Structures are given as structure tokens and as C-alpha cells.
Amino acid sequence: MEFTLRQLAELLNGKVEGDESLKVSRLDKIQEGQAGGISFLSNEKYEPYLYQTQATAVIVSEGFKPSKTYKTNLIRVKDAYLGFTALLEAYSQFSKASFSGVEEPSFLDASSSIGENHFRGAFSYIGKNCKIGNQVKIHPHAYIGNNVEIGDNTIIHSGARICTDTKIGKNCEIHPGAVIGSDGFGFAPQEDETYKPIPQIGNVIIEDNVSIGANSTIDCATMGSTLIKKGAKIDNQVQIAHNVIIGENTVIAAQTGISGSTEIGKNCVIAGKAGIVGHIKIADNTTVGANTGVSKSIKSPGQTLFGYIGFDMKQFLKSYSIFKNLDDLENRIKELEKKP
Numbered sequence: 001m002e003f004t005l006r007q008l009a010e011l012l013n014g015k016v017e018g019d020e021s022l023k024v025s026r027l028d029k030i031q032e033g034q035a036g037g038i039s040f041l042s043n044e045k046y047e048p049y050l051y052q053t054q055a056t057a058v059i060v061s062e063g064f065k066p067s068k069t070y071k072t073n074l075i076r077v078k079d080a081y082l083g084f085t086a087l088l089e090a091y092s093q094f095s096k097a098s099f100s101g102v103e104e105p106s107f108l109d110a111s112s113s114i115g116e117n118h119f120r121g122a123f124s125y126i127g128k129n130c131k132i133g134n135q136v137k138i139h140p141h142a143y144i145g146n147n148v149e150i151g152d153n154t155i156i157h158s159g160a161r162i163c164t165d166t167k168i169g170k171n172c173e174i175h176p177g178a179v180i181g182s183d184g185f186g187f188a189p190q191e192d193e194t195y196k197p198i199p200q201i202g203n204v205i206i207e208d209n210v211s212i213g214a215n216s217t218i219d220c221a222t223m224g225s226t227l228i229k230k231g232a233k234i235d236n237q238v239q240i241a242h243n244v245i246i247g248e249n250t251v252i253a254a255q256t257g258i259s260g261s262t263e264i265g266k267n268c269v270i271a272g273k274a275g276i277v278g279h280i281k282i283a284d285n286t287t288v289g290a291n292t293g294v295s296k297s298i299k300s301p302g303q304t305l306f307g308y309i310g311f312d313m314k315q316f317l318k319s320y321s322i323f324k325n326l327d328d329l330e331n332r333i334k335e336l337e338k339k340p
Contacts, residue, residue, distance in 0.1 A: 018073025184242025
């Protein structure tokens with residue numbers, strides 16, 4: 001795909017400073033920019049690269065004032081970071097549009113329906129009684145079990161597994177290797193000290209505009225539904241257990257684990273490797289720091305938690321200022337004890 005600087009400026013509601021007839025066909029980092037590529041500058045730390053880059057054009061903010069001469073062309077927009085993000089989105093949409101039709105071999109059960117302008121990649125499988133919307137992209141080796149519903153414009157990437165009875169909304173993206181709707185971790189202890197599996201008869205519901213990262217797993221409910229509400233973003237390698245509820249526009253970073261029946265509010269931020277116990281509630285707008293363990297409900301919205309057992313961040317930092325000096329404090333106490 002090739003575009004003139006004028007076309008890109010029109011797309012971004014910006015203005016070209018330089019030769020608007022030049023063409024670009026690639027997105028580059030500013031420090032690696034070469035002819036035919038376009039970059040962006042939003043962080044002042046990267047300004048020195050502007051004067052060195054070979055990129056054909058660089059997107060900058062309206063108020064940016066270069067301190068040296070430069071060889072590239074500029075596209076001025078209201079906000080360089082948001083402008084380049086919009087360009088990435090447009091590029092992504094163009095790329096996705098190239099997938100259409102049906103590759104063989106692939107399987108679609110006769111009892112299932114799929115909408116217009118869809119894509120089914122080679123070796124993909126769609127089971128019985130599925131309802132799949134328009135412009136859905138199902139990439140090679142994806143598996144879709146029985147009674148699954150998938151909304152318009154959703155993308156199921158290669159190797160993803162969508163298990164029986166799962167419901168996925170519109171404009172969602174399920175990345176490679178994700179497993180949606182596998183059995184929850186339910187076992188009943190027996191008198192002989194063995195464990196008997198508890199049937200998991202619920203499902204998973206994913207609302208609109210949700211992203212599920214690669215190799216993440218979302219378990220079906222024991223009864224009812226595990227629910228991921230609209231706008232939530234789940235990173236790679238996240239485990240969400242049975243009957244969990246994730247609120248609207250909550251983001252969860254990699255390697256986080258959330259135990260069964262926990263409810264997380266809307267607009268929360270869960271950082272990497274966080275661990276959250278089961279059967280608790282976390283209030284809206286809560287931030288959970290990396291490697292933090294949450295062992296009880298968070299009732300007040302807007303808190304930031306940090307620490308192996310998460311508690312209020314300000315209290316943690318006060319405590320940390322003490323326990324990081326415990327060796328010195330212990331020695332001082334010993335010296336005091338020696339005095340008559």
C-alpha cells in the first residue's frame with residue numbers, strides 16, 4: 001500500500017510541511033526511518049533522531065518547534081501520538097481487509113450460519129448451531145465449538161479455541177492460542193482424599209470491543225456465565241477463572257491470575273503478574289500494581305494497591321521506608337541494649 005503525504009495529511013486532519021506529492025508505503029520507528037517510510041515524534045527524548053532520520057516524513061504535533069535543521073518532511077497534527085495511532089489503525093484495517101473468502105480445507109457445519117464478507121482460513125473448524133456475523137475473520141487452525149455466537153467484525157486468530165456455548169460480541173479480537181470457555185477448576189474433595197470433578201455447565205460471554213491476548217484462558221462458569229464486559233482489554237497469558245466478572249474498559253496485563261467468582265469493576269488497571277483470590281469484589285477505578293496479591297475485597301473506588309499482599313499504596317511506601325532499613329535498626333537496638 002502506497003500513499004502520498006497529502007493523502008495521509010487529509011486522513012489525519014493535518015498539514016504537510018514539505019513535498020506533499022512524495023509517497024510512503026511503510027511505518028518506521030524514527031530512529032530506524034528510511035526512505036519510503038513515515039515515523040512520528042511525540043516524546044522529546046527522541047527529538048535528536050528527527051535531525052538524523054532518513055524517513056520520508058515524520059508526524060509531529062502542531063506546537064512542535066525544531067531546534068535544528070532537518071532533511072525530512074513534516075506532517076503537523078493536533079497530537080502526534082494520537083495521529084500516529086490513527087494511522088496505525090487505518091493501516092491495520094487495510095491489512096485485515098485483504099482476508100476474504102474461504103480457504104480449503106475448512107469445515108462449517110450445515111446447521112451453522114455465517115454472515116457476508118467473512119473469511120475462513122484453511123483448517124478452521126466451525127461446529128453445530130453456530131451464529132456468526134458479517135465481516136468476521138476466522139484464521140487458519142481456529143476452532144469454534146457448538147452453539148457459539150460471534151458478532152460482526154470480530155477476528156478469531158490462528159490457533160484460538162472458542163469452546164461450546166461461548167458468546168462473543170461485535171468488534172472483538174481473540175489472539176492466537178487463546179482458549180475461551182474451557183472447564184473451570186472445580187473439584188470436590190472426597191472421603192478417600194481424592195478429588196471428583198465438578199461439571200462445569202455454564203459459558204463465557206464476551207461483550208463488544210473486547211481484546212483477548214495470545215495464550216490467555218477464560219474458563220466457563222460452573223453455572224451461569226463468566227462475563228467480560230464491553231471495552232475490556234486482556235493481555236497475553238492471563239488466567240480468568242470460572243464465574244469471574246470483568247468490568248467495562250478494565251485492562252489486565254500479562255501473567256495475571258484471577259480466581260473464581262471474583263468481580264472486578266469498570267475502568268480498573270491490573271498490572272502484570274498480579275494475583276487475585278476468589279469470591280471478592282474490586283471497586284471501580286482500582287489500580288493493582290505489578291506482582292501485587294489481592295486477598296480481600298476493595299470497597300472504595302480509585303485506590304492503588306501495591307505489595308505482595310496488596311494494601312493502600314501510601315501505607316505500603318511508608319512501611320517500606322522502615323523495613324528496607326531493618327538491619328540498621330536492629331543493630332541500633334542491640335547497641336542500645338548494651339548500654340547500662
